[in-house]
Amino acid sequence: MPFLPFRKKPATDPLIGKPASYGLHRYLQGSANLFEENRLLKFAIAGLFGVSAVLGTLIYTSNQNQRTVIVPFGASGDLYVTGNAPSAGYLRTMTRNIVSLAGTYSAYSADKQFQELLSLAHPSAYNALRDCLNGILDELSENPTLSIATYIRPDQPVTWDKSDIIVPVEKVRVIGGVIRKFRGNLHIGYAIDNGRFWLTQLSEENFDAELR
Numbered sequence: 001m002p003f004l005p006f007r008k009k010p011a012t013d014p015l016i017g018k019p020a021s022y023g024l025h026r027y028l029q030g031s032a033n034l035f036e037e038n039r040l041l042k043f044a045i046a047g048l049f050g051v052s053a054v055l056g057t058l059i060y061t062s063n064q065n066q067r068t069v070i071v072p073f074g075a076s077g078d079l080y081v082t083g084n085a086p087s088a089g090y091l092r093t094m095t096r097n098i099v100s101l102a103g104t105y106s107a108y109s110a111d112k113q114f115q116e117l118l119s120l121a122h123p124s125a126y127n128a129l130r131d132c133l134n135g136i137l138d139e140l141s142e143n144p145t146l147s148i149a150t151y152i153r154p155d156q157p158v159t160w161d162k163s164d165i166i167v168p169v170e171k172v173r174v175i176g177g178v179i180r181k182f183r184g185n186l187h188i189g190y191a192i193d194n195g196r197f198w199l200t201q202l203s204e205e206n207f208d209a210e211l212r
Contacts, residue, residue, distance in 0.1 A: 085162075086192055094197055095158060095165055098188055102202060103150025103171065107140040122191060122198035129202060146175040153183070163200070164189055171207070182207050 101117045114133040149172045156168030165188040189201025
């Protein structure tokens with residue numbers, strides 16, 4: 001008996017013998033299923049974005065509350081910055097050092113001190129502060145016996161907020177053996193950016209000769 005090759009039966013059209021509305025019903029059913037799948041996919045994508053936003057917010061908040069320990073000028077103590085908020089000890093230490101660098105100098109020490117002070121200057125304030133300090137250097141070159149000593153007054157409080165420090169000081173000016181004393185406020189503008197202290201302003205305010 002000869003071998004007869006296997007022949008695959010032709011696929012039967014599922015619509016044969018069905019009413020015309022059956023095909024339309026199947027089409028609508030498939031479209032509805034596809035629409036439902038697309039809607040679920042959109043919900044999944046929206047949920048993913050939502051989770052990403054929440055995680056991003058948590059990471060940002062964590063970074064803002066992260067404590068960065070900074071010890072400037074070789075000092076020690078409770079000196080830190082949480083987010084962009086410095087501790088009181090940190091501000092006191094920075095205030096003392098800025099007053100020392102900017103307010104106590106002579107012709108022999110001023111240039112080095114002012115260079116160190118300029119290293120703290122914010123780029124937006126650098127040129128103005130440099131020009132001011134260069135003016136003092138010019139005065140010292142003309143009067144080599146001139147010296148200045150500035151002290152934070154113990155009888156007046158140092159005050160500060162998020163951008164400014166007001167320091168009551170007494171300045172003693174000596175030139176050619178003549179001593180004069182002045183009292184007023186040293187205004188220190190500052191900013192904290194990524195845990196770094198920036199000097200944004202340095203000016204003397206309300207200075208008057210001390211009455212005797």
